[in-house]
Amino acid sequence: MSDRHPQILSFGSVNIDITARAERIPHPGETVHAESYATGLGGKGANQAAAAARLGQGCGLRVGMAGRTGIDQFGALARTLLTPFGVDLSALREDSAHPTGVALITVDSKAENIITVAGGANMALDLTDIDAHRALIETASTLLLQLEIPLDITIAAAETARRANTLVILDPAPAPAQGLPKALWQALDVVTPNETETHLLTGIFPESQNEAAQAALKLQELGATHALVKMGARGVYYRSGSEEGFVAPYKVKAIDTVAAGDCFNGGLATALSLGKPFAEAVRYAAASGALATTRLGAAESAPSWQEVITLVETGKSD
Template sequence: MPTCEVYVVGSYGVAFWIVGEVPAPGETVLGSGFAFGHGGKGSNQAIGAARLGAKCKLLAGVGADKFGSEALELWRVEGVDCLAVRQTTETPTMAGIIILDAAGENRIITDPGANAQLTVTDVETFAASWVDPGILLTQLEIPVETAARALAIGKARGLTTILNPAPARTLPKEIFTDVDILTPNQSEARILLGLEADDPQADAEIALKLRALGVAHVVMTLGADGALIAGPDGITKIASYLVDVVDTTGAGDAFNGALAAGLASGLTLTEAARRGTAAGALAVTKKLVVPALPDERQISKLMKTGTLAYEDQGRFPSHRPSGYRR
């Protein structure tokens, strides 16, 4: 099957990282390792797919500011078609603040900025460039109605529609029937069902309940345990890789970008999910999201040898990855 295009409707933002403990109300704590860089789930996933050879087009919102201009240059360098990106003077580019603890787990707060201005009309204009077969990938750092419209148009056009439901929230039930592949982590899957994030029901049971909402396939990421796929033929488990965790922030985006790229290249869902798991494992071994998104050579090496493809790591580590949720 020839490679088809990946259309991403999502977010861009600039991210600021600091390592330290989360302060209590009124408390100031000392941190370390401050860094900043490109972020936003839509942008990250589009870049992740492009690095793996996908022809990728992105719709996102940025401000008419320094960060928005830098985003446009980033996409040009990475080979992501950004002609549909909306640059607005009304609001600034999205910003996120990420606190990493000593174990590499993250806590994030964001101001959606220009992403909140991304409208249904923007999606309808962007959709004029969509060609079947194709992959439509969206997330929830943009208005829900905008993501829902993208899924509905994609489904009607015959594209394979992927919803990465992050950040987690409850959604209107009618969205799910337009989703071919739902890619939550364990906590997101439970929140979609109106449950507590740590509900003790088995992951497979949760995935089957999500399918009952009308989703064709659920691909749930399981952190150290890899992923599971719930589809018409039952449950399939995908193993993960053991890596040293440095920063978990971009693991889910690496997974989704690789999943979309794999499907666009003609892989089966199971084959694409295996590549996604490898991409997620590699992503947690480096700080910052965009620098950690792997390329084809790195994923191929990890999948073939079971050892890290980043030469500067120096050894095959023994720690559990926490890419999505433990």
């Protein structure tokens, strides 16, 4: 890694996504013929790094990715696909004992999806990865975390960041049925669940602003300083300290919701790293997520910083 450390570091999963597009998602035991399929970059860690890096190219921010791939063809492909985004891959380790993670995705005609993930090398991360990347975590302004690597390593990364006053943004996905351990709540700053994850963490399914407000308050009571409840096409509710607010959904034509949440978090990290006030940063994050739904794919659906600015300022995408 160069002396110019990344200002945003994503510490997490790197996958190759194999995405099939079909009229509908099959029922258990049923075979449905897909209209097409594609192979691309995925993993919530890689998606968030790619999104932040594409945004960062437009505003001067450096972004790095810490994690593991195998030494297989999928690992080489992941690195090849991450490189054009401008992500610093010096902290992406090669694991000779485990294959690169893969995700099997089906997307239907309504842009809904189901995903099956085989974690591979992602699940082999251990404390040696924390030791190897400690300086990067401590010098970053923002650390992006997800839950597609071992939970104890996510906690260790968050605790390392907290001691260094690095802002910790956690995407609690996939949310464990038993909730998050207290140690993780104590080490994070911002938590960004979607509706399903909000329900698992708080017992509240946010179908309205009022329910989202209750859930956001509960997330703060659990330990988050800043709580964002992502309600998809219904907008975003947030609480930051005692401040709260709602960002209405941007009007875009959604064709694929894969990785929209990752682009949201990439946009949030970018805006906060630029010093935007929290309420304003949420608008940039929501615009990033909305724009991602207008394009096919995961990481490749990430928008540019100028596209986000245009949508925030005008309410319209190009």
